[in-house]
Structure formats: C-alpha cells, structure tokens
Amino acid sequence: MVLPATPKSWYLPTKPHKFCPGCGHGIVLKALGEAIDELGIQDKTVFGCDIGCSLLSWNFFACDSIQTHHGRTTPVMVGIKRARPELITIGYMGDGGGYSIGSQHLLNAAVRNEKITVILVNNTNYGMTGGQMAPTTLPGQKTETTPYGRDPEITGYPTKGPEFVAALTSDGAYVARGTVSKYKQLKRFIKNALQNQIEGNGFSFVEALSTCPTNWRTNAQQTWSFLEDEMEKYFPVGEFKSPLGKGEK
Amino acid sequence: MQKVIEKAGKAFLTGNEAAAWAALAAGAEIMFGYPITPQNEIMHYWTRLAPKYGRGFLQTEDEISAGFTVCGAVQAGKKAFTATAGPGNTLMQEPFSMAEAMRLPLVAIIQQRGGPSSGTVIYSQQEVTLTTFGGNGEGHRIVYSTASHQEIYDYVIKAFNTAWKYRFPTFVLGDGYQAKMREPLVMYDPEEKGMEMVKPYPLVGLEGKIGEGREPQHLCNIYSMEEELYEVVMKFAAEYEAIAPEVVEYEEKNCDDAEILILAHGVVSRAADDAVKALRAQGIKAGYFRPITLRPFPGRQLREVIAKSGAKKMLIAESAYGQFDRLVKQEIYGETIPIYNLFMPGVGIIDYDIVNKVKSIL
Numbered sequence A: 001m002v003l004p005a006t007p008k009s010w011y012l013p014t015k016p017h018k019f020c021p022g023c024g025h026g027i028v029l030k031a032l033g034e035a036i037d038e039l040g041i042q043d044k045t046v047f048g049c050d051i052g053c054s055l056l057s058w059n060f061f062a063c064d065s066i067q068t069h070h071g072r073t074t075p076v077m078v079g080i081k082r083a084r085p086e087l088i089t090i091g092y093m094g095d096g097g098g099y100s101i102g103s104q105h106l107l108n109a110a111v112r113n114e115k116i117t118v119i120l121v122n123n124t125n126y127g128m129t130g131g132q133m134a135p136t137t138l139p140g141q142k143t144e145t146t147p148y149g150r151d152p153e154i155t156g157y158p159t160k161g162p163e164f165v166a167a168l169t170s171d172g173a174y175v176a177r178g179t180v181s182k183y184k185q186l187k188r189f190i191k192n193a194l195q196n197q198i199e200g201n202g203f204s205f206v207e208a209l210s211t212c213p214t215n216w217r218t219n220a221q222q223t224w225s226f227l228e229d230e231m232e233k234y235f236p237v238g239e240f241k242s243p244l245g246k247g248e249k
Numbered sequence B: 001m002q003k004v005i006e007k008a009g010k011a012f013l014t015g016n017e018a019a020a021w022a023a024l025a026a027g028a029e030i031m032f033g034y035p036i037t038p039q040n041e042i043m044h045y046w047t048r049l050a051p052k053y054g055r056g057f058l059q060t061e062d063e064i065s066a067g068f069t070v071c072g073a074v075q076a077g078k079k080a081f082t083a084t085a086g087p088g089n090t091l092m093q094e095p096f097s098m099a100e101a102m103r104l105p106l107v108a109i110i111q112q113r114g115g116p117s118s119g120t121v122i123y124s125q126q127e128v129t130l131t132t133f134g135g136n137g138e139g140h141r142i143v144y145s146t147a148s149h150q151e152i153y154d155y156v157i158k159a160f161n162t163a164w165k166y167r168f169p170t171f172v173l174g175d176g177y178q179a180k181m182r183e184p185l186v187m188y189d190p191e192e193k194g195m196e197m198v199k200p201y202p203l204v205g206l207e208g209k210i211g212e213g214r215e216p217q218h219l220c221n222i223y224s225m226e227e228e229l230y231e232v233v234m235k236f237a238a239e240y241e242a243i244a245p246e247v248v249e250y251e252e253k254n255c256d257d258a259e260i261l262i263l264a265h266g267v268v269s270r271a272a273d274d275a276v277k278a279l280r281a282q283g284i285k286a287g288y289f290r291p292i293t294l295r296p297f298p299g300r301q302l303r304e305v306i307a308k309s310g311a312k313k314m315l316i317a318e319s320a321y322g323q324f325d326r327l328v329k330q331e332i333y334g335e336t337i338p339i340y341n342l343f344m345p346g347v348g349i350i351d352y353d354i355v356n357k358v359k360s361i362l
C-alpha cells in the first residue's frame, strides 16, 4: 500500500492524528507542515497551540511545541519571539480562542505588528466544547447556545478576522484568508505568512475556513457544501495585505 | 413572571439541567456565560428554556466579561447569574472581587474540574480556595457546597435569595460528577413551597427625576484614603460576621459517640456517609461532619462536635491536595485532635478509599 506522503516536519509517532473524520484541522496542519518543510525552518520553529480542538496538535509536529491556555497562545508566542527573535513562532488557534476570549491579544499583537505568525481555524463554532456559538457562527446557524439560530439582533454579525487585523496592522503585516477547499492556495498563504516572519516584516495572520462535521452534524456532502456555499460566500478568500509583492484578492 | 414548575414532581436529570431549571424557578431573569466543560449544559438548557419563559441570555466573549455583565445586570436590578469552571473560575475572580467590593448579589454556579491550569474537564474539588477566598479580597462570599442533584436544585434557588437578602456574592459549588450524572430529584416552585423569594431592586436607573425627589447614584469601589477603605472593609467584615450564624449550614451523622470523625464536603461527603455506615457495621465507631456552607464555615458547630464526641482522631477527605483541609484548620485553630488526610486531587473518592484510610490510622 502506498500511503500519501507526510510532511517531514510531522511527528510520526502521533499519527494518525486524533481529529474527527472530515475535520479541516488536519488539512490546515498538512499545509503548515509542507510550508515548514519547504522553508527549511523545522529546527527553529516553536509551534504553540490554544485550547480548543487545536490542542490536539500539541504533539503533532516534530518541532518544539507548547500548549497554552484558551485564548492565550498569541501572548505566549509574543513572549517567545521577544525573548528569542531568531526563532520562528507560530500560534495555532480556533475562532473562539482567537476572536473571542483571545481577541484583545490578537488586536494588540496586530497593532504592535508583532513579528509572529498566527494561524486561526474558522469552523463557525466552538468545536472542543461541543458546538456552541463562535464569533464566526453565521446568521441563522443553529448551535448549542443558539438553538433557535444565531440572531444578529442579539449577538451581532460574524467576526471578519482578516478584515479587522488588516485594518489594525501597519506596513509589513501579512493578512490572508484561505480555505481547506483550496489546498494549494491555503498552503501558499501559510508559506507567505511564514516567509513574512522570516523576513521580519511584521505581524502575519492567516485565517483558514475549515470544517467541523461533528458539531455541524453534517455528512460529507453537506459538510463540503456548507464550507463552499455558505462560509466562502460570507467570508471572502484572498490576501488582504502583503508586503511580499502584489496581494491576490 | 410566568410559573416554571406548575406542580412539584419527580425528575431524572443531570445536575446541569437541574441547575438551569432551578435558576428558572428562582426567577433568574438573565444568564451570562462562556462555554466551558463541565458547565456547558447549564447554558445549553438555559438557551433552550429561557425564551419560553421570557428570560434572557448572552454568550459573552470570555469569563471576565460574563462576570462583569452579571455585575452590571444586578446593579440594574435584575436577578442575573453565570456558571463556570476551572480556568473560567480563575478569570471570573476579577468580577467576583468587584461584586464583593460593591456588595452585589451575583450568583455563580461553579462545576469544579481538574486543575491547575486546563487540568482535566472531568472532576475535582480543587476550586475551594479560589471560590471561597479568590480575588484580591477578604472572602466576603457565601459558598454552598452541594452533594446531590436535589441539593443543586435547592441551593441554586436558595443562592438567589441569599445573594439578594445579604448582598454578598453567592456561589453554588458543584463538580463535574454532579454536573454530568443523572439522578432523581423533586423539582418544585419555591413559592408554592412557602419560600418567599426576595425581590430584586436596582442601584441605578431609579425612578424619579434627579434633583427632585431623588439624588443621583454614585457607586464606586476605589477610595482615595487608606482610612476610607479600612472603614468599608471593616463594616463588611462586621456585617458578614453578623449574618454568618443565620447562613451557616452543615450536616452531622453518628458523631455523639464517634471515636473517629470523618470530614468531607460536596460529593465526597456521600462517600464519607457510606464509609461511616460500613465502619459501624464492622464495629468501628465513626461519625461524619460535612459543612454545606464553606463560607461562612460552621466552625463553632465543628468544635462542638469534636467536644461532644470526644473523638480521638479526625480524617479529612477531599479530591484536592489540602484546600479543604486548610479551610478546616484555620477554623478550628487551637483544637488538639490529631488530623489525618486523604488527599486525592482531581480524582473521585469512594467509601472504600475512606474505610481503608480509617483502618490504616486507627
């Protein structure tokens, strides 16, 4: 049997990974692994993950890795980078961790143009705690804490992360939104975000639209159609800011 | 307000579900919360039920916000509450401390999980110190430690009354086992049972025109002078001590002739109760004492039990590494009864564990 090639920077004793079948986290982490390989930064990378399903990646890479608190990955990575600027620090988190409980850290790291890379997985809900509303939950979407559908009158409209990070950062920042349905593009964005940190230009941020069939309670076809037809319509995919040449919209 | 429980009746529920029903039955008007295991289902049931009874809910951006929104809502005169656990309880210490400083009738249900840090999402009794004496304050809080689903229901209802009557932040301290297990209980309407529910009232947004008939409200929790703060804290301390005898609750069994006293709180007290029965069946005279209020603590009652039993030894059992033990010791300072421990941080304790420990120390 020929197994698909795994990135060199993956830590094989922890594979197969523990995400649910059909989960997008694995795809994002594959793109990240390949980007780390291609840039040759495995030995100087520090990977930090949040609490959320992202924590299942705490021993995912053959890179030095730190699991932090829910929402606190960004400041932990900032601390590492400020202490050791030669290291490449990657914060990996969910939309709850990044846009809700950790939003002040994301905001302030963006404003200070911290030279770290943040990769945030947007699956429109709180995966790990069993499917509550996230800042990214779409209007009308049912979750455990919006059992009658998200009502923007009560809870506002979904957070558009890259848009707000782009608005807050100054020159040198890299900001993009990719999707697990467009793997090559997502990988390019992640690689750009790492390259931007290597060059020391500024804050680098990629949101990845992702799937959570377990909490969406969707089959394979419904999962993909929610991602491509609903999410990608609401959350435009592309580069919002790039010092690396012309941004692609 | 619409009646929630028309007729008292038996139910078979998880503790989280019982807590949501109890808050509804107590007339809670709004819940603020942030997801965390093992508390989640309080929110899940509340979000399903609340709209049917015209009650509100907001999922805040984190626990700091959940706690402070409760502070705001009670200042506006509404019965509001939150629920959390573990690291969420840590974050809520900031708003809890504002509630302490401003005497706000905040109600919080804490379903303890393993710690420190993210720990486990399962169970512990490791939030005793945090819940009783957390924050930068003096522990002017009321903390009920429940042991069964019936108690979760009873004490969530009672917590609203206690909070609004005495105006100290009030906590119902459960745990992951109580949160997630199913157990039979009786649900009732508190007023049908003859309980008078204390009416909430606002501190801001009062009736009347400012300058004519009412003064503007200026509420603050910071002072310019050391002496001002001193006066405030001393007044709170005196008031807390004055109400403590009315608030204190405890349970004691088989203590009169006990040679060994077993102390436990919360769900572990059920194991202690069973252990006492098992030990007595084997001819060992064991008794059991359980504070229901961890703050204020039934210290006088415990001293009396020690004295009347003439027990030679005392065993403190808890699913933490000595948090309850410290609480007990500070309350019975000066007693000379030898104290033994069964500390099992973050894991459950059953009667067998206690029986074995007792036999090893007798």
Ligand SMILES: Cc1ncc(C[n+]2csc(CCOP(=O)(O)OP(=O)(O)O)c2C)c(N)n1
Pocket: A051, A052, A053, A054, A070, A093, A094, A095, A096, A097, A098, A121, A123, A125, A126, A127, A128, A129, A134, B034, B035, B036, B037, B063, B087, B088, B091, B118
């Ligand atoms: C202070 C604190 N509050 C709450 C939690 C509980 N908690 C664990 S994971 C999580 C949400 C995860 O959702 P998200 O960040 O969107 O990531 P996902 O699981 O969807 O990948 C929450 C609320 C916690 N661990 N710490």
Ligand code: SF4
Pocket: A018, A019, A020, A022, A023, A024, A025, A053, A123, A127, A128, A211, A212, A213, A214, A215
């Ligand atoms: S719960 Fe959702 S986000 Fe978490 S591993 Fe499963 S599919 Fe992925």
